[in-house]
Amino acid sequence: MNVFNLYTKLFSDPEKKVDLFKTFPWLYRVFYNQRLHYIWQTFLVDLFIILILSGLFGPQEPGSNIILYLCWGLWWPSVILSLFFVGRLWCGVCPFPVAGNFLQACHLSLQKKVPKILQRYSIAISVTFFMMIIWVEEATGMKSSPKETTWLLLTIWGGATLCGLLFAKQAWCQYFCPLGRLMGIGASISLIEFRPDHSACKKCTTFACNRGTDTEPGCPVSLGAYKVNNNLECLVCGRCMQLCEHQSPQLNVRHPLSELIIRKGRLITCTLMVPFLMGSQLARFMDQNIFNLMEIIELTCMGNWVCQMGLYAAPLFIGFCIVYVIITYGDLMFGVFNDELMGRFSPMVPLLLPLAFGGELVSRLNFTVRNFPDFLPTFGRQFGVEALEHFTFTIPEWVYPAYGLSIMFISELAGLYILEKFYEEEFEGAIALWQYRLIQSAYFALFGVYIYMMSTGWNIPILNIILIFQQ
């Protein structure tokens, strides 16, 4: 099948899928034998240890320690970018749960069940963890401190290891990991999905993909291929494939917006995360641009990080309120936000989700691009390679609006496409034309706020709204 046919097939109908395991049998073998996963994970564990040592014992000046660029400039933006194409594939090779798994394999884990109360509030807990990370990350200048960056990595690793010690399987990944929660939501607009072939599962009597066998443990997040019906929780680790006797697991290429269109905002995780994520981005754009928000806050607080966190709460709160008001207003315009089976839901959230992850990518790429010219000199300063210390260059100013506008424009189109689908098909007849137009205006208003915030960081007079008015 050529790329054009695949594209036409997928985009003509959001329910169409193509199973990559069937199309490329070598890919099935890669996931089945797990060797590549093992090699990648081992490499990442080694890299993780080197980063930790470098962060704790290496130089602490931002321009002399490569941990900052590797962590904030390469790793995290790559994970965000990968969500659009391969979903949560990172989780399949992530180094954080390795120590906990090792303790379990040595029978050093208590193997308890996660208490019901923690299970019930796990979404709120992980979203709160995530909010705290963004808050601390921005308000304390963590991205320019090797030690603080290392402590963040160690905290996530510590959480995963402690859960491995106390609970069965990868409870951290299943319930508490803030990164996993964000990735699960981002993966709902991924081009691929890991799913079972339900016709094969109907014949199954063992459900080994979840329960495991006498010799092999089952799914690390107590899911098993047969229960995977969205991209939120499955780690795409492929461990269930060896356990399944019916070759049920599939890796499908799909319409990237199909999951959002089908669910229509029925997932509480997204409803909590999206307004915070977008609100925090608005605050971050204020900092990354000519407002120089953090500089003002740091001057006011004279280095006191508690004061900095307190003051930074204000832009975070304003950003959150802007997005929350637009979501509430849009939901009211939809007039459909209650379902007999599922309870309350928010049709505005799937509309905004592509914009939220587009904004996240732009915000993270800003760090990557801005600090890229200094990567080799930093490496040279840290390891005493003098030749690299002068190996720097300048990024042309047009690069920032080029990727910023492209990513936001594609995200905007994705949201408008979902809105049109809702209006014409999913909520057909439930929304009047005037309501549809008002939702569109709310959506454009938010898009305008984003572009305004982003543009103030572009050093090109005709694109920078503040500079236009100053002329």
Ligand code: SF4
């Ligand atoms: S959920 Fe978190 S700890 Fe678990 S694999 Fe994913 S990123 Fe790693």
Ligand code: SF4
């Ligand atoms: S995925 Fe395989 S093991 Fe799991 S229920 Fe389906 S057929 Fe059974």
Ligand code: SF4
């Ligand atoms: S369902 Fe399969 S691929 Fe998904 S997390 Fe469980 S074992 Fe891994």
